[in-house]
Amino acid sequence: MPLSIRALFFAAYRDLLGTPRLDVDLPNGSTVADLVLELRGRGAPFDSLPTEPAVAVNRHYALPSDPLQSGDEVAFIPPVAGG
Amino acid sequence: MIHVAVTSDPIDTIAVLARVGADDHGAALLFLGVVRNHADGRSVSGMTYEAYEEMATPVLKEIASEVVKRCGTDRVTIVHRVGELAIGEVSVAIAVSSPHRAEAYEASRYVIEEIKKRLPIWKKEHYTDGTDKWVEGMKPAAPERAGSLAERPI
Numbered sequence: 001m002p003l004s005i006r007a008l009f010f011a012a013y014r015d016l017l018g019t020p021r022l023d024v025d026l027p028n029g030s031t032v033a034d035l036v037l038e039l040r041g042r043g044a045p046f047d048s049l050p051t052e053p054a055v056a057v058n059r060h061y062a063l064p065s066d067p068l069q070s071g072d073e074v075a076f077i078p079p080v081a082g083g
Numbered sequence: 084m085i086h087v088a089v090t091s092d093p094i095d096t097i098a099v100l101a102r103v104g105a106d107d108h109g110a111a112l113l114f115l116g117v118v119r120n121h122a123d124g125r126s127v128s129g130m131t132y133e134a135y136e137e138m139a140t141p142v143l144k145e146i147a148s149e150v151v152k153r154c155g156t157d158r159v160t161i162v163h164r165v166g167e168l169a170i171g172e173v174s175v176a177i178a179v180s181s182p183h184r185a186e187a188y189e190a191s192r193y194v195i196e197e198i199k200k201r202l203p204i205w206k207k208e209h210y211t212d213g214t215d216k217w218v219e220g221m222k223p224a225a226p227e228r229a230g231s232l233a234e235r236p237i
Contacts, residue, residue, distance in 0.1 A: 011133050011205035012217040054223045056203070059138040061226045075135055075203070081220030082132075082139075082163060082204035083116045083175050083195055 003028055005035065005068055008075040013053075016045050026068065032057065033064035035074060049076065085151065085159050087143035089134050089204075091166040094173045103158035103180040110184040114191045116175035118168045122218075126211040132165045132174060135203035139163065146197045154190035156181035161194055163204060174206075200224070 002025040014020050026034060032055050039046045054077040055062050061077075068074065086102050100113045118130045147159040160178040168174060175198065179190040198204075201223040209215045 008135070010135055010203070011207070015217070054225075056135075056138055059135075059141060061201070061223055063225050063228070075138065077135070077203055077223060078205060078217070079220035079222045080199070080201060080203055081206045081218040082134075082198045082202035 002026060003030060003068060003070040003072075005070070005072045005074050007035065007039070008073060010075065010078060012078045013049065013076045016048055018045070030068050031064065032062050032066050032068065032074065035068060036064070053077065054079075084157060085144065085147040087140060087147055087161045089136050089139050089143070089163050089165060091164070094162050094164055094176045096173060096176050099160050099162055099176040100178045102160040103178045105158060105180065108156075108158065108180040108182055110182070110187040111180040112178065112184075112187040112191045114175075114177040114195060115173050116195070118170050118172050118174055120170045122208055125208075127170070127208050128211045129170065129209045130168045130174070131207040131209065131215075132163075132168060133205050133207070134163070134165045136165070138203050142202050143198075146194055146202075149197070150179070150190045150193055154179075154181070154193060155186045156190050159190065159194070161198075163198070163202070165204070 004025050007022045007024055009017050056075040058073050104111050120127050143161050150159050151157050156179055158180040163175045177191055177194045179187050181187040200221055206218045207215050
């Protein structure tokens, strides 16, 4: 069984990709870095995502090496500009 | 007492300030972030703020809890606005109080600086010439824990 995650895109990333969310299937054992690779490998416009974007898994900032599990919500966080 | 919120309603700044304070607190401080009419030499007509709300609220709570630990105050209120804002509208209000002014200034400064570093909120500047642009912000730092064997937060 592959693992199914939901990718979320905000602000500039959403505008770039033209969608706020995507459901993605990945091989078991995949990490945050694997998800980024899979998406960037889809070609334009996905290849305009940074090679190492800030990512939050289930609403906590994550490392590229963090493993993913089925059902995870993985948010791609553009450089933040609150305040 | 900590109170944080992300809201699409205009911020009642006096109500934010009224949430802090105590009988043994001699200093209360209100910081307001306000939409200004220019950026990088360009004339700005307004701003759109967008949040990853399900994450922004917990991050604000985390920042407020850090202030309690670091700055010797337990009265912190942070309210951040989202949506379409006009020039002069308040985008963020931070109120803190403490026994003496030094801790209040430190706490207020800490909150706004941490918001800039890691709160998942973005803003798009609308210029008077009809164009707009997402503001280039800061990339949040990766969490400080070791590699893939680290325990995942639940």
